[in-house]
Amino acid sequence: MPINDEIKKLREEIDRHNKLYHTEDNPEITDAEFDALYARLKKLEKKLGLIDSSPISKVGSKPSKNFEKHDHLKPMLSLSNVFNFEEFNKFEERINKRIINEEIIYSVEPKFDGIGISLTYENGNLVRAVTRGDGITGEVVTENVKTIDNIPRKIEQGAPQNIEIRGEIFFRLNDFEKINEQLEIDGSKKFVSPRNAAAGTLRNLDLVTVKQRPLDVFFYGLGGHSLDLNIQSQKEFLKFLEINDFPVNELVSFGSKEHARESVDQILGSRDSLSYEIDGAVIKVNDFNQQNKLGFVSKAPRWAIAWKFPASEKYSKVADVLFSVGRTGIVTPYATIEPVLISGANISNVTLHNLDEVKRLDIKVNDTVLVKRAGDVIPQITKVNAEVRDGSEKVVNIPEFCPSCGDPLKEEGPFLRCDVGMKCPAQLLGYFEHFVSRKAMNIDGLGTKINQHLIDLGYVKEVADLYKLRKFETELKSLEGFGEKSIDNLFDSIESTRSPELETFINALGMPEVGESTASALARHFKSFDTLRLAKYEDLMQIDSIGDVVARNILEFFESDPVGIDNLLQELNINDFVVSELSHLDGKRIVITGSFNEFSREEIKDIIKEKGGVPSSGVSPNTDFVILGENPGSKYKKAMELGIELVTEDKIKNFLKL
Numbered sequence: 001m002p003i004n005d006e007i008k009k010l011r012e013e014i015d016r017h018n019k020l021y022h023t024e025d026n027p028e029i030t031d032a033e034f035d036a037l038y039a040r041l042k043k044l045e046k047k048l049g050l051i052d053s054s055p056i057s058k059v060g061s062k063p064s065k066n067f068e069k070h071d072h073l074k075p076m077l078s079l080s081n082v083f084n085f086e087e088f089n090k091f092e093e094r095i096n097k098r099i100i101n102e103e104i105i106y107s108v109e110p111k112f113d114g115i116g117i118s119l120t121y122e123n124g125n126l127v128r129a130v131t132r133g134d135g136i137t138g139e140v141v142t143e144n145v146k147t148i149d150n151i152p153r154k155i156e157q158g159a160p161q162n163i164e165i166r167g168e169i170f171f172r173l174n175d176f177e178k179i180n181e182q183l184e185i186d187g188s189k190k191f192v193s194p195r196n197a198a199a200g201t202l203r204n205l206d207l208v209t210v211k212q213r214p215l216d217v218f219f220y221g222l223g224g225h226s227l228d229l230n231i232q233s234q235k236e237f238l239k240f241l242e243i244n245d246f247p248v249n250e251l252v253s254f255g256s257k258e259h260a261r262e263s264v265d266q267i268l269g270s271r272d273s274l275s276y277e278i279d280g281a282v283i284k285v286n287d288f289n290q291q292n293k294l295g296f297v298s299k300a301p302r303w304a305i306a307w308k309f310p311a312s313e314k315y316s317k318v319a320d321v322l323f324s325v326g327r328t329g330i331v332t333p334y335a336t337i338e339p340v341l342i343s344g345a346n347i348s349n350v351t352l353h354n355l356d357e358v359k360r361l362d363i364k365v366n367d368t369v370l371v372k373r374a375g376d377v378i379p380q381i382t383k384v385n386a387e388v389r390d391g392s393e394k395v396v397n398i399p400e401f402c403p404s405c406g407d408p409l410k411e412e413g414p415f416l417r418c419d420v421g422m423k424c425p426a427q428l429l430g431y432f433e434h435f436v437s438r439k440a441m442n443i444d445g446l447g448t449k450i451n452q453h454l455i456d457l458g459y460v461k462e463v464a465d466l467y468k469l470r471k472f473e474t475e476l477k478s479l480e481g482f483g484e485k486s487i488d489n490l491f492d493s494i495e496s497t498r499s500p501e502l503e504t505f506i507n508a509l510g511m512p513e514v515g516e517s518t519a520s521a522l523a524r525h526f527k528s529f530d531t532l533r534l535a536k537y538e539d540l541m542q543i544d545s546i547g548d549v550v551a552r553n554i555l556e557f558f559e560s561d562p563v564g565i566d567n568l569l570q571e572l573n574i575n576d577f578v579v580s581e582l583s584h585l586d587g588k589r590i591v592i593t594g595s596f597n598e599f600s601r602e603e604i605k606d607i608i609k610e611k612g613g614v615p616s617s618g619v620s621p622n623t624d625f626v627i628l629g630e631n632p633g634s635k636y637k638k639a640m641e642l643g644i645e646l647v648t649e650d651k652i653k654n655f656l657k658l
């Protein structure tokens with residue numbers, strides 16, 4: 001079959017299966033079969049340079065579009081914390097002041113360290129999955145959540161008209177490690193923790209990637225619901241969940257205040273043997289009537305509390321203290337330690353930040369140290385155990401010369417600095433890693449190992465050399481550990497970044513203290529790279545988010561030009577920043593209801609998104625417009641009640657400026 005015909009056929013097939021899977025919940029083929037079709041299409045399209053109208057671009061790899069927003073029926077609250085028995089006692093006393101002469105039973109549950117989710121079932125059918133967001137409004141991530149097999153698509157027994165069921169999405173530790181191993185092989189950045197991986201996966205727009213990662217879930221909370229649900233306590237609710245096959249954690253128990261205290265200890269005791277991370281226990285008043293009597297203070301209920309466990313920490317031994325050179329020339333001390341597993345991550349290097357920290361800890365090689373890691377926080381050495389020193393410890397030598405290029409180092413306050421710039425291989429590597437990273441030019445297939453090779457072999461002496469790598473095609477393909485295919489993919493990936501958006505390029509330049517949001521502000525303000533490059537101090541200071549230090553950094557960066565901008569510009573074609581004349585929709589929340597003759601709802605949604613608007617599914621006081629088709633239903637009524645501006649079909653073109 002000619003390639004073009006095969007592509008056409010594959011696109012239709014994939015569209016059809018996408019629909020069967022996501023809209024109708026009725027897949028005809030297995031995930032593996034779907035992935036094979038997808039891989040074949042991707043390959044053929046790459047060959048012909050076609051991507052635009054393909055289903056592949058719809059599940060494209062770079063998250064750029066926003067998720068739809070949706071208001072929760074009942075807000076998703078947070079919990080107040082206690083850290084010890086005294087604080088728990090106060091919580092319990094406050095409850096007893098408000099509920100007198102009644103027995104109070106508590107539920108005790110693990111506090112899962114994942115991402116909160118709220119599922120809505122209407123007439124028993126799963127219709128929506130929404131993240132917590134700000135507690136009032138979250139993001140609709142239904143498709144991603146549906147990749148989790150053990151989430152029931154239907155409530156078979158006792159389904160009310162509608163119900164919000166809440167739980168926590170997470171990765172098991174072994175799955176998290178596998179994901180990171182794969183990311184490493186792919187040359188992509190690894191996730192710092194299982195929680196971070198779950199957040200990244202839940203909000204990933206590439207469904208193929210999401211499907212490859214086995215997200216998991218426990219349910220524990222009842223949100224808003226219709227009055228035909230008759231459940232009076234947390235115990236009854238968890239029973240309801242179990243009967244309907246929702247995963248509920250097996251460590252949950254019920255009992256008196258004394259029981260609660262013992263259960264917290266038990267949960268803490270089993271923490272290290274669990275296959276997932278928990279960061280505490282949640283204690284809730286079991287009876288819903290009592291919960292209602294107790295009510296809320298600001299954003300947390302009075303009837304529940306999180307008993308937080310201390311951050312995980314373990315002892316290890318310092319094998320060495322070394323110094324690494326970053327892209328800006330700052331030389332940072334770090335300890336290599338005997339590897340320890342803390343909160344799901346295998347830790348063998350711990351930063352020591354700067355010379356002051358080395359002095360403060362009085363750390364020596366061979367010392368026994370306490371390593372702590374809380375959630376997403378990078379590991380820290382919190383204590384040197386000086387009591388167990390046996391005389392084998394060696395003082396840390398502060399280097400006088402750069403460990404990478406050998407030039408003399410300068411001391412700048414608590415920092416050491418090498419100011420050789422890109423001629424220092426470590427700075428070039430650091431810079432190069434930033435330039436190609438996901439948030440910058442987003443070039444797949446460049447992990448630290450290959451980057452190091454490219455620099456060691458002299459193929460990359462400055463960043464612009466990245467775009468001339470084809471010269472070394474034969475040499476690269478014969479490098480051990482890099483297959484022909486992965487080098488071909490790498491070339492494709494590099495080529496696809498030759499016309500970056502202005503803000504992407506500014507961010508990729510890696511000017512000190514200019515991250516994504518400043519890069520975006522600069523792009524909006526100056527519109528073209530040439531204008532930015534010619535900007536004076538006064539011009540830069542006109543931007544609200546830019547102060548004296550950042551303005552000076554930018555000027556100094558262009559002045560010293562550590563990266564060879566002209567050479568880079570020879571290779572790239574940077575898009576100017578275009579302000580859409582239709583930015584009247586920028587950030588506006590728009591609900592679409594009813595059916596239309598001229599457009600499909602999907603089309604309207606896509607146009608809104610293109611123009612910076614946010615299609616939303618529920619009408620709330622935050623809604624800016626409601627686009628009204630035929631037979632609009634209850635959203636129309638609600639919009640009228642709230643006095644929200646309506647756009648009828650005859651006005652759509654005008655409204656969208658089509």
Ligand code: IVH
Nearest residue numbers: 077078079109110111112116168220282301
């Ligand atoms: S109950 C009003 N139960 O912790 C009740 N939350 O810090 C609030 N969480 O947003 C939630 N395990 O994402 C509850 N067994 C559990 C939980 C739990 C984890 C999360 C949840 C919540 C956050 C509050």
